[in-house]
């Protein structure tokens with residue numbers, strides 16, 4: 001296995017992700033945990049030293065144990081990792097007079113760029129890379145030579161071919177270093193990994209970790225019907241069986257057939273103990289007369305916690321709460337914690353629950369990205385149609401029904417949404433779209449159907465492309481598609497007589513209407 005020593009970079013997980021893409025098994029361990037005894041015990045076949053915010057020039061700067069260089073295995077230092085390596089092996093690091101952030105180009109510097117680790121690099125002369133550093137190396141440690149150089153980083157890529165030590169000033173793990181994955185893959189191959197690790201193996205390891213963490217304690221999991229919580233639940237169930245109980249809080253704001261689907265899938269198909277908390281009466285009752293978006297969100301959030309607590313209490317003696325937190329959720333909450341950002345929407349999640357209920361967390365998907373969760377889901381036998389589902393917000397249809405919510409309106413919205421999604425699937429567009437839904441507008445307009453006058457609701461179709469939901473573009477449907485869909489909705493859904501298409505991007509709009 002490969003060891004990644006984490007010095008606290010925001011993108012350390014991306015190194016692991018690239019290695020998983022190269023089908024290599026790796027583990028990330030924080031530098032505090034990595035001492036010589038750990039190294040001997042772990043016996044890595046290769047080591048990567050990550051980037052990080054510290055400066056090796058500071059007193060008490062985090063460093064790997066010097067024995068890491070005596071293991072006789074390849075070592076790759078990235079950014080701070082490079083500086084640590086040079087500092088420890090006899091080179092020199094200075095505080096950067098030229099801080100360098102963003103795109104840079106690295107040119108070959110004459111060293112042994114034909115070495116296996118650099119195979120495929122510099123084929124087109126220069127390499128585009130992503131830099132983010134203040135300090136920089138100004139003198140190489142003995143045995144090292146320069147392979148690549150950039151305007152502000154004379155030692156952008158260095159290597160000691162003899163000992164198989166390599167170091168780069170830039171971040172090969174980020175998307176903005178197009179050939180970075182090649183460097184990482186080459187590094188693993190040179191270290192003797194042949195790329196035969198699979199998601200099936202990941203699953204087994206994750207199961208072992210869950211067993212080790214949970215022991216014979218009871219775990220509860222809030223199931224939303226979304227991909228993340230579902231994959232987490234199925235995985236945990238494989239690990240600890242009926243020590244897991246799922247609680248599905250059904251707020252009556254799900255889409256057509258969705259609640260039944262969740263219950264059938266988990267209870268009947270997977271045999272997972274599931275409490276179906278059918279609380280539509282409660283939620284819809286409390287939401288009566290509420291039309292302000294934030295008030296809706298807060299009401300739903302508060303009730304959700306109450307209901308979840310009530311049902312979780314019935315299980316009795318649970319020590320853990322399982323959550324489908326993904327890596328992007330982790331970085332976002334870390335990098336924005338305490339930041340001066342304003343609340344655009346009060347997102348609904350179970351954030352405060354663990355403390356409130358005195359529960360410890362099990363988060364088996366914390367290291368994964370969305371597409372990897374989907375792969376893991378496939379591995380667990382979850383249906384492709386289920387895994388590929390568009391995201392659905394916690395507050396459900398409440399925020400797709402601007403103004404006051406009524407059962408009638410929800411019913412109309414559900415039927416229109418089902419027709420729209422059916423159209424998208426039939427035209428083979430579902431997987432190209434990040435999210436698509438209907439919003440029922442609180443406006444009635446006049447129409448004519450047959451020989452009669454109608455006075456019904458208008459709705460808006462929404463479909464966006466996005467990579468992470470943070471920014472989004474509207475999806476460019478053809479006019480034929482839009483025309484056909486509008487026709488079907490008006491013909492098949494009593495209560496709607498006008499259809500519009502929302503072509504706002506995010507920003508300035510948001511994906512949901514509220």
Ligand code: XMP
Pocket residue numbers: 345346347348349391392393394395435469470506509510511512513514
């Ligand atoms: P917005 O509307 O903020 O949505 O552009 C971005 C993404 O987040 C989803 N969303 C939510 N997800 N709880 C969730 O779990 C929420 O309260 C919530 N509000 C919005 C939205 O569907 C989109 O994918």
